[in-house]
Structures are given as structure tokens and as C-alpha cells.
Amino acid sequence: MNTNTGKVTLVGAGPGDPELLTLKALKAIQGASLLLVDDLVSHEVVAHAPKTARVVYVGKRGGCKSTPQAFIEKLMLMAAREGESVVRLKGGDPFIFGRGGEEVEHLRAAGVQVEVINGITAGLAAATALGVPLTHRDHAQGAIFLTGHAQKGSQAPDWQSLAATARDARLTLVIYMGVSSAHRIQQDLLAALPAATPVAVVQRASLPDQRHAVTTLGELATTIEREGLASPSVIVVGDVVQGVAAAAVAVDKARAA
Structure with missing residues (x-):
């Protein structure tokens, strides 16, 4: 197993309209080997991922059953350590009520390279x-x-x-x-x-x-x-x-x- 050779990118997918996706976000999605996708991200946005990429839906919505945050962070960490290019695809912007701050702290503490790409909130x-x-x-x-x-x-x-x-x-x-x-x-x-x-x-x-x-x-x-x-x-x-x-x-x- 490779250690810490992968990368995690927190990508803001915007409010839903796929045409509001930034060019930088699009490039990150197209280069992903694993996408962890929030519930509110549109299918049109996810469709930009390579056909070889694995797509895992880890929806989190208030009032509904959600994937535990600790489990999502564990998935990101494991995949990055295996050398994958991980995209955590979030609705809106990762740093505005998207728990992006928690995820960045967790990944950096584990020595994993992480980048954040803003989206329209x-x-x-x-x-x-x-x-x-x-x-x-x-x-x-x-x-x-x-x-x-x-x-x-x-x-x-x-x-x-x-x-x-x-x-x-x-x-x-x-x-x-x-x-x-x-x-x-x-x-x-x-x-x-x-x-x-x-x-x-x-x-x-x-x-x-x-x-x-x-x-x-x-x-x-x-x-x-x-x-x-x-x-x-x-x-x-x-x-x-x-x-x-x-x-x-x-x-x-x-x-x-």
C-alpha cells in the first residue's frame, strides 16, 4: 500500500444547476478516481466524472438518515492513502455549512494533501x-x-x-x-x-x-x-x-x- 500519495479535493458543486459549476471544479471531477457525493448534488454534475471512477453517495440532509461524518472522513483517508484521487463533491460551497472545515482538519492532521475548490453557495x-x-x-x-x-x-x-x-x-x-x-x-x-x-x-x-x-x-x-x-x-x-x-x-x- 502506498502511504499518503493520494490527494483529496473538496469540491463545491454549487446550488444544483450544472451550468453554475466552475471550470476548476469540472477539472477536478474529471480527474477523480473516487467521488464521494452529497445528496443535493445533481446527476448532471456527477456525469462529468470519468467512466472508470467509483461514485459513492454519502448523502447528508437535515431530518433524514445520513451517512455518519466519521465514516465519510475514514473513506477519504483510506482512499487517499491508497493513492487515489478523491473528490468530495458537496452541494453549494464546502466552507459554508458544508462541514468542509472539519474534513480539512481531519485530513491535514493525518498528513493527507487536501485542496478546496469553492462553489456558488x-x-x-x-x-x-x-x-x-x-x-x-x-x-x-x-x-x-x-x-x-x-x-x-x-x-x-x-x-x-x-x-x-x-x-x-x-x-x-x-x-x-x-x-x-x-x-x-x-x-x-x-x-x-x-x-x-x-x-x-x-x-x-x-x-x-x-x-x-x-x-x-x-x-x-x-x-x-x-x-x-x-x-x-x-x-x-x-x-x-x-x-x-x-x-x-x-x-x-x-x-x-
């Missing part, structure tokens, strides 16, 4: 799908990326403090994995943000079956339930949404007439 793709900028000189001076799904045993984000920060600093809140906790998140954000704050919820951003709803913070949980929006979805909170919100109101009025 779902939060950016969700906003862009609606024609919404996450930052805007008139509406938002920055954006905060958050998860609504806290690690088991850890403390959830302080949504009330985050709401106050977003209000005072004029920031957009981009919430991943927040649909199942939408009611609690909504109530805490309302402690500092007006009920009329525009909100967009985008499910499966960039994919053909993408769905979305534009609403207000005061109606967030009700809208998600009424529209049947589910994971994977991104919630965008802030004044940057107001343009698409106004357009949605105009369409509703036209339909009513």
Missing part, C-alpha cells in the same frame, strides 16, 4: 434567482449567513441579537436550514425587526423545480406552511427583498382584478 443562488442582491448601497451594507439548524447539544443562534444587529447595521439575513424552525426564528426576529420586513423563501434554488414565496416577517411561518415549502430552502430577510415583494403584490392585484 445556495444563499447567493437563492437571492439571485429572484433578482435580489444581498447587498445594495441603499438597502444593505452587508449580509450575514446563518444556519437555523444548530448542532445537537449546541446553542441556537441568538436571533433577537442578530435581528437588532441587522436593523442597526442594515444587513441582510440569509438563513439556511431554517424552514423547520421558522416559527421560532420569526418570533425572535420580530423582537427587533418590523413585521413588515420583506422576506423571501426559496426552495431548491437554481433547479428546474425551484419554488419560492415572497412575504413579510410577520407572515413567514404562515406562508411556509400555506405554500408547502420544505428543505432545502433558504430564507432571505431584509429590505433588499422589497423590490421583488412589490412586484409580487402588483401581480396579485392584477390577478384579483
